[in-house]
Amino acid sequence: MTALLETRGVWQRFGGLIANSDVSISVGRGEIVGLIGPNGAGKSTLFNLIAGVLPPTQGSIIFDGEDVTNLPAAARCQRGIGRTFQVVKSFETMTVIDNVIVGALVRNTVMREARRKAHEVLEFTGLAARADVLASDLVPAEKRRLEVARALATEPKLLLLDEVLTGLTPTEAQTGVALVRKVRETGVTVLMVEHVMEIVMPLVDRAIVLDLGKVLAEGKPSDVVRDPNVIKAYLGDRHAVGA
Amino acid sequence: MGLLYGLIAVGLALIFGLMDVVNFAHGEFLMLAMYVTFFLFTFFAIDPLLSAPLAAAALFVLGAAVYLVIVRFAMRAKANVGMVQIFATFGLAIVMRGLAQLFFTADYRSVPNSWLGGKTVSVAGIFLPQPQLFGALVAIAAFGGLYLFINRTDFGRALEATREDPGAVALVGIDKNRVFALGWGLGGALVGLAGAIMATFFYIYPDVGASFALIAYVTVALGGFGSVFGAFAGGIVVGLVEATTALILPPSLKSVGIYAVYLLVVFIRPRGLFGSM
């Protein structure tokens, strides 16, 4: 079986700055892959390239066997790429349920269906109680959850999660971890960025480490955290001991 | 002439561009400045050139007051702040016209002969009317001053920051109301200057602002919001386009030329010539 997502030699430059340089990664169907790396390593940029916010300066992106490099974001969503934004972008003047309905409309053209789907997703993500609240009234953690809900409502094959589990107490984070597992069980492949090792390590099947725009390391989480380069660039000494 | 559009536009650029607030009463500010100049001239025989600073001061007060009394509250809107501001200032424009008609009557006025009025200098066969020439000089000086003020001082930076996020400037100890009131005051003062110069060669009546408002907006947008230099460049472009389209198109269509240039520019550069936002 081919990989669900593949990036082939992807580059992204911002003026003189190289945010992604020759990134080739692949994500298999049904995997949960962690994308980690220092601040400013280019993780969110790579997400933007995969989701179609930006065209890569160079390289191509293959999704589900199709070259989607030149497709706009909306078309990629229709093909099954769902994403969240690290800096949340809720529809502030709309209620939570309406936010999610927008996502649900991609696959449900009948309003009633879309609404039902949206409720289902809210139930699933634990936002049901906040359905009729305006998105602008949510606290940051809830907004991040709304990002996930909206993306899930598009019924993606691949879900890109950019730091959606930050700002949670360890206990709450466990609920988040469970949620991601549940998502995977429904057949969705997950590629996630997260800095909290306590969350990432037990959750992901595989970790890819970016540093300075390049792939620094890749492999099983337990191996990756022992990689001296990763420790030096990313984890710091304490985690070296901890892991 | 272009520079004058520029000068009128620069007041707008300040309020509109730098603060991201639309002032639909801009033309009425200009009208008021012209009346101030007119009355100073008729009652105290103060030449428009001398009264320009007085008009600027009067309009500074007006600008700051309009912000503190009206715009500040319009900005409380949670959604569509822009539209609320547009209509609050639109209402204000109507009120100002009404007040002008009530107090100054609907008569057309004009400052008969100022020191410069009606004189021309001829440079290499091109006639340059002195008032406009002087206006151009003032405009350049005002632009220069404002440019330095905005780009080199803390106030300029504070103004930009306040526009970006009025709710966040308190985090660094800036009083947004003070900054905006000052910004409006300055915008007003520039219009005051423009009005005083305009009064030397334009007629004055309660609705005179309408003739200029649209062209001033286009000038700012053409140059690009948030840029003093842009307003300056916009003014020059508008002046040039106006003069040249009249040669190709019937004069009644000359503003079509300006509008077309605006569209052309923003279709190619969606933020105007020098816009940052």
Add this chain to the structure above:
Amino acid sequence: QTSEVVIGATYPLSGSGAQVGVDAQRAFETAIDIINNDQDFELPLAKGVGLPGLGGAKIRIVYADTQGDPQKGRAEAERLITQEKVSAILGSYQSAVAVTISQICERYQIPFMSADNSSPSLHRRGLKYYFRASPHDEMFSAGMFDFLDAMKKKGAKAQTLALFHEDTIFGTDSANAQTKLATERGYKIVADIKYRANSPSLSAEVQQLKAANADVLMPSSYTTDGILLVKTMAELGYKPNAIVAQAAGFSEKALYDAVGDKLEGAITRGSFSLDLAAKRPMVGKINDLFKAKSGKDLNDNTSRQFMAMIIMADAINRAKSTDGEKIRDALAATEMSGEQTIMPWKRVKFDESGQNNDADPVLLQYVGGKFVTIFPSQAAVAEPIWPMK
């Protein structure tokens, strides 16, 4: 019987035409003063109090603001008719607004008199209730060309013309009439400049006028653009040989207050001439009455507004009724000699389309700070100065 007759007046009382509307109010008040009180003038209804035909009923006027908008003019006319129960309507400065007001008047069978609208199309729409005592643009223009013909005969240089007109109904109609007459009578139009009304700048236009350098400059502009035109001309160093203007701005005091010093010798057509006061003393006295109210002399517009009220009141008086149809019939039967007016007209008599074809325009020249009548010869008090200054 009725003790008062209500007449409506629809004018722009705010917005860019407000000044004319406000002046019109003073003109109407002057006329009503004369009608309602006992005054010794050779005008109809001046002597005695009120309208004798209606048992001495007095005239009351109701103003409505059109803001220069046809739709608003229409609504106001309808309000005046249905709520204020006016017997007739006078108006309306802008011809576009007169179009809708006259339509409404037609529907309600209430007479409408154009005091100061000059678009020739107005009386050609087959309306029964439309009247205009004063000349329209074609008549005015004909007067102007009669004058030019006379000047040419005297050997003056008046062969090439430059038209300068705004892009409104007034400007367009005026220019159309002038173009037609120029071709008919063998003049050459070297520049025909149509400009946008209330432009912020007329430099480009004036440059073109200057380049064309016609013998006669013929502007059709309101006060605002008139002032700007003259100032711009001075600034760009353009001094035309002669100016023969289609009134409007060029008959307004405001324009001469502003730029009179640059207009020595400018000529404008008009329907009124203060010089008439020499022959007809009441003209001077009425002018004084008006001046006391407004601080201005009667001019092209205010004199016509004044006369419109007198003529309408006269018709109502003869109709002995406030009924629209009867007033209309009385108006249609109007036969007023020139002496009974303050105008240099032959007489007031309406043709079947409601136009008075015997209202001759005059040409006035601005000399030494006031207007002097220079044409036609029977009204003239001085020889034209040509070229100007």
Add this chain to the structure above:
Amino acid sequence: MDKQFVERRRRDLITAAGLAAVAAIVPLFVKDVYVQNIMVLTLMYAALSQSWNILSGYCGQISLGHALYFGLGAYTTALLFTKFGVLPWFGMIAGGLISAAIAMALGYPCFRLGGHYFAIATIVIAEIGLLLIQNWDWAGAALGIDIPVRGDSWLKFQFTRSKLPYFYFALVLACVAWFVTWWLEDSKWGYWWRAVKDNPQAAESLGVVVFNSKMGAAAVSAFLVAVGGSFYAQFVSYIDPGSVMGFQFSLLMALPAVLGGIGTLWGPMLGAVILIPITELTRSYIGGSGRGVDLIVYGALIVLIALARPEGLVGLFSRRRKEATR
């Protein structure tokens, strides 16, 4: 919760039907033509503002050039009728379609522009339209078009004295505009539009084709406004460029929605019902003085409403409703 939503929509619909029914019988009691005239204008502005609201309120593309579509509707109808004898009913449809087509053609370059640049582009385009018509002799140029009224006729949609036919047409127009909004509000388009307004980038990521959404909104909005323009031409039976295509008109179209509550279902209606009578009454009853007092009163009212209720007057109602359900 879903039930609540369905109920709210049904309640909106019933309220609207009720209001329409009440409005429909009002002229049977109010015979004064002046008041009827105000009611016609109110309904017309309500319809226009409701249509404007679709593009600018829901989809967030602030247009200050809708006078263009209004004028196109008015001119298409009037020209077709006076030059070719085409009945205004067809003219209305033609005007609507032409406007929608032009709106989309203009949208193509304009929708790339953001915020003020877009708004000014709309102003400028409408102004160009105005100037072109003003200089187009065949279309009457500045003289405008005088539509000859020859007695009452439904076919030609002209009536000499009676305002009732106009009233009912305006009522239908307002109802249609409202209903279209109501219907679109809970449709794919409605959600897309609001998403595009709030955050285009997020909308794209959720499969919303932002550009198409804007185009759709522009077409619907322009079509309805043009029908309003056709109506206006018939109602006033005289049009000239300045009075149907002026910039003021674009503002007046937006004003009710802004004061009532931009991007809301009821805002434009509420705004028009309050604003238009004020506009007319201040002019008629205090405008006669010639001293500008009416402007002062009218302008001050606008300022006050804008400041007292920056979110729009509908806030007055919905807040109360929210509290009632709490």
Add this chain to the structure above:
Amino acid sequence: MLSVHEVTTAYQGLVAISAVSINVEKGEIVCVAGANGAGKSTLLKSIAGAERPRSGTVTFDGKRLDGMAQHLITATGIAYVPENRRLFPRLSVRDNLRLGSYLYRGDANREGPLDLVFNLFPRLQERLEQRAETLSGGEQQMLAIGRALMTRPRLLMLDEPSQGIMPKLVDEIFQAVKRIRDAGMTVLIVEQRMAECLEIADRAYILQTGRVLMQGPSAEIKGNPDVRKAYLGL
């Protein structure tokens, strides 16, 4: 130094914190912890003047802060880094930092704290001309803290500063907080990462549904079995 007394704050009628009292002494690092929605951020907002308390008092060095305009509170020496950072997105990193020293416009040494900032976050120095909105998530967090330091606060309030920061830097930030304290400032910090936070904090408060559930020296809190279970996930 800072004393919050019985403060109640509500959003549109919904009470978020009720009668919360806390104290911060000069030179202390105080940690406030609690679940999502417990009211931690609301507490900081109420002190900083971003929300107006419904009742209760806030005093800072004997000065009443409640009811004072937010910018004046900043001027008294309290710097607040909100959860959502509130940078000036289209201004450069340099301008964002410079605005931080707005209060010291006339001061010759206005950029004094810059050394400390660059020392803590060298990344910012590399990115001086970049617009704040294009920074990566973590870089934005650094800038927000940096800007706050530029106001030369006596009391620094941080709302979840470790959010979005890579592990290596999280430790550094906590160390930095210590250094900041050692540089003479007092720190009030809201954190989810209680374990790390308690390590550096002198005292801690735990909020639950808008009330103070527990308070005491860090060691004591850390040892509490309920806390270990509920908040440390142990």
